[in-house]
Amino acid sequence: MEDQGGHLTDRDTFRSLAQERMQLQIEKLRHEVRYEANRAEGSEIELAIMRDKEADRLAKPGSREYRQLNIFAPIYGEYVDAWIDMLEHWERRDPGAPITIRINSPGGAVMDGFALYDTIQRLRRKGHHITTHGLGMIASMATVIMQAGDERVLDENAWFMIHEISAQTSGKASQMADELKFVQRLQERALDIYAARSNLTKVQIKRRWTKTDDWMDAQEALKLGFVDRVE
Numbered sequence: 001m002e003d004q005g006g007h008l009t010d011r012d013t014f015r016s017l018a019q020e021r022m023q024l025q026i027e028k029l030r031h032e033v034r035y036e037a038n039r040a041e042g043s044e045i046e047l048a049i050m051r052d053k054e055a056d057r058l059a060k061p062g063s064r065e066y067r068q069l070n071i072f073a074p075i076y077g078e079y080v081d082a083w084i085d086m087l088e089h090w091e092r093r094d095p096g097a098p099i100t101i102r103i104n105s106p107g108g109a110v111m112d113g114f115a116l117y118d119t120i121q122r123l124r125r126k127g128h129h130i131t132t133h134g135l136g137m138i139a140s141m142a143t144v145i146m147q148a149g150d151e152r153v154l155d156e157n158a159w160f161m162i163h164e165i166s167a168q169t170s171g172k173a174s175q176m177a178d179e180l181k182f183v184q185r186l187q188e189r190a191l192d193i194y195a196a197r198s199n200l201t202k203v204q205i206k207r208r209w210t211k212t213d214d215w216m217d218a219q220e221a222l223k224l225g226f227v228d229r230v231e
Contacts, residue, residue, distance in 0.1 A: 068099075069099065069102070071083060071104070075105055075112055076109040077112065080109075080113075084116060091123055096126065099123065100130075101133065102133045103134050103142050105137070105141075107142045108142075110165055113144055114186075116145060117148045120132075132151070134155065135155040137159050138160050147193050151228055152197075152227040153228065153230075157218065158217075160216045160227070161215045162194065162205070162214050164187060165183055165187040198226050
């Protein structure tokens with residue numbers, strides 16, 4: 001507003017100053033956000049460099065025990081990504097060197113588990129001798145990972161459990177039917193892996209795990225061929 005002489009009133013001046021101050025604050029916040037984003041990105045880069053250095057330190061040439069990956073968590077998501085990153089880092093760092101994978105896990109996501117399984121198989125094809133070593137509880141998808149090793153070792157007091165692949169479906173009947181077909185295909189793939197490394201056929205495995213969890217102690221798992229030796 002202007003007064004009768006055509007000049008801005010005090011109210012207009014204050015409003016203009018307030019708007020200018022607000023714009024300055026907004027711009028300041030934008031700069032702070034950009035600054036923090038750059039800091040976060042820098043921290044991530046530094047963390048990645050530190051992880052690589054630690055992986056290099058652990059992967060000492062000629063030291064088998066230093067290429068030891070511990071799978072001590074459920075098999076899914078970011079855990080699997082980190083485990084695959086470590087294995088591939090060792091592959092680049094020391095091609096063909098032996099690797100030990102220790103497993104104490106309740107299992108987890110089937111697709112994530114197959115991604116890890118295939119990574120281990122790829123390393124084996126490239127000349128790495130992989131030992132999978134189970135301790136504590138090796139259950140569900142973790143037992144599939146156990147089968148990925150050249151040598152499969154189980155601790156004396158460890159427990160080994162296989163079961164049917166489970167899935168939660170919802171929606172229309174046709175959609176659930178499609179999902180069930182896919183789950184059955186995944187289950188057939190797991191059965192192929194078990195049957196290829198154990199003394200049981202796919203039919204025998206199905207009989208053992210139908211509608212129940214099939215728990216085995218170390219000696220039974222050894223007898224059935226799911227592992228090569230017990231320590």
